Amino acid sequence: MKRLLLSVLLLPFCLPAIDAGKEMPEVEVAKWYFKPLPIQNQLTAVVLFDSAAEDASQLLRMLETIQTEQQLSITAIAMNGQKPTDLFIKDNLPFIIGVAADQELKTRRKLAETESLFPYAVLAREGKVVWSGHPTELDMVAEQVRSGSFSLSTQRKVEALRRELQMAIQSGLSAVVSSNADKILRLLPADRIAIQAKLLALNSTGRADETPAFIQKICGQNPKDIKLRLMQLDLLLGRGDADGFILAVEKFSLDFPLPEKKLVQPIAFIVENASYGLLRPEIQLNLALRAYNSLGKKDTEENPMLHAIACETLARVRATLGNFTEACRLQETAVALRKGTAEEKAATRRLEYYRELLKLSGASGK
DSSP states (O other): OOOOOSOOEEOSOOOOBOOTTSBOOOOOEEEEEEOOOOOBTTEEEEEEEOTTSTTHHHHHHHHHHHHHHHTOEEEEEETTOHHHHHHHHHHHOOOSSEEEEESTTHHHHHHBTTOOEESEEEEEETTEEEEEEOGGGHHHHHHHHHHTOOOHHHHHHHHHHHHHHHHHHHHTOHHHHHHHHHHHHHHOTTOHHHHHHHHHHHHHTTOGGGHHHHHHHHHHHSTTOHHHHHHHHHHHHHTTOHHHHHHHHHHHHHHOOSOOGGGHHHHHHHHHHSOTTSSOHHHHHHHHHHHHTTOOHHHHHHOHHHHHHHHHHHHHHHHHTTOHHHHHHHHHHHHHHTTTSTTHHHHHHHHHHHHHHHHHHHHHTO
8 A cells, every 4th residue: 555645636726616405416427437336324425536646546445445334325536537537447446436437527517616625525415415525534424424413504614614715725825725724623623625725835835844743733633533643654654754653653553452444454554654674563463463353254245455455464464574374375365355456466476475485484494
């Protein structure tokens, strides 16, 4: 899993995003690649994304996990047309969420006319829009909507502030961007669009050194938000802050001590991106086992790619610890799960590597 900060796509024009309370419009697409699941629990979501973005595949895999865990129907619409999306699908299939290419930006205009920060998600309940924002918030918001704790009045206040925020971004008014982002975060401390905007403002005003403290503060305000933790870890890696990364991983392990499906991808990110010798072997093994043990037989059937990730993560740690036989067994499972996908070749190469290690370990013992 590649290291990627919460992605930001800036579009050079801005038209209003669909307001909460309005009817959810029908999507207009040039081509369906995978049809969405039937509506579950009266909740549906549409996510607008750029299929040429470096983290597009990672985004859609995250949406698959959210769909499975939250039992809602998700459709991802590529804004950049059919040809680029054809290539993206060829390299990354299959998906268990709905995936389609927008038809001349018609769906984008219906759902996110004023937005300039993408990817962008719209959540509807019983056919009416209840929320819009960054897709990494979808699982949290879906839980709030289902439990009745979601505040529509707060969402409308946020939407009004976002309109001001978008105008400030388009005008290059960094101070106004920062101020409006702060106002939104006082209402919704985990709002990803406001976080993105604040980061843009800090970077554009030469205050990038304040970014780690800002993200740490946001994580402290949202202690159970795993995706914010992932954002923090990615930032620390990007800055080369090894000590900060180690402390953040140890805090992550303490705050999420039990096996949970939502840990599979973040733990894969941690294990794959930590340089050799950076993390203690014990914490790597504990995390990898936590991810692997979170999946049952039903989970494997419903989301085989998530199972493949868990197997590969634990295989990597087992190989690091010298248990090459177990690494091979786990990687063989991952290869079988990835058969026919774009990741099959890389998974097979990793299996061959572990087999070579196993062979050499036997030879060295003679």
